[in-house]
Amino acid sequence: MTYNSLFTVLTDPALVDETLTHAIAVAEANDAHLDALCLGVDRSQTGYYYAGASAVVLQETISRAQEDAEEIDRLVRARLDKSTIRWAAEMGVAQLADIGRHVAARARFSDLVTLPQPYGEGRGAELEAVTESALFEGRTPVLVAPAKGAPTPNPRRILLGWNESPEALAATRAAIPLLRMAETVHVVVIDPPMHGPNRSDPGGLLAQYLARHGVKTEIDVLSRSLPRVSDVLLRHMTDMDADMVVMGAYGHSRFREAIFGGATRYMLEQATVPVFMAH
Structure with a gap:
């Protein structure tokens, strides 16, 4: 078995660089194709809006997620354009409660998923859901990149x-x-x-x-x-x-x-x- 089809999910502009550093290193080491999902996440919980909230509130959260997705997509494409690997990027928006469906649908058609560390300071609640979705619903192995560690695509x-x-x-x-x-x-x-x-x-x-x-x-x-x-x-x-x-x-x-x-x-x-x- 070889890792020919790699996948990563980016949900936070601040984590794009560290996650792609590891994902690109693995892709280079295996001469593999990397698919990146640039996902803006609506982190509000449906049904928990304050009394009297209108559809304007819901639209505001969706618009904010769309802006995040566009920024992540821009950062990802700029970084991958500078690499020598084969890659593709896709942009989307999802609610926190529904994020697993989007991740699993793509993870199951990859050999390995590279993701950022899901816990720690500055880590969003969606990162845990992304990791678990790839493992459980996607049935795909996951390589979790440490927050400050260097990539090791060829570990000794x-x-x-x-x-x-x-x-x-x-x-x-x-x-x-x-x-x-x-x-x-x-x-x-x-x-x-x-x-x-x-x-x-x-x-x-x-x-x-x-x-x-x-x-x-x-x-x-x-x-x-x-x-x-x-x-x-x-x-x-x-x-x-x-x-x-x-x-x-x-x-x-x-x-x-x-x-x-x-x-x-x-x-x-x-x-x-x-x-x-x-x-």
């Missing part, structure tokens, strides 16, 4: 978070083109079950599977010495000087992660390198 050292879940396996399979390029892939297993079927060789079957694809792996078995699994992964990411993290996304329900937190949310908040995810 990859941390692969492994817990034997379907999500982790989906991410591993989708990331094989990247894993094969790496000098070393560290399969990280945290607190493997003492009575599980693979207790004597945690991660062994995955390492065998990856070796048959030409991936050079090392297995790192770690104890959960910090409160959250994501904290252990982040510390190990720093210790091994990883260029990228590969992991399954949303092993718990999205509602549970939104309320109580989870490995996916914390990794997307704190990671300083690109995070490759699939569900």
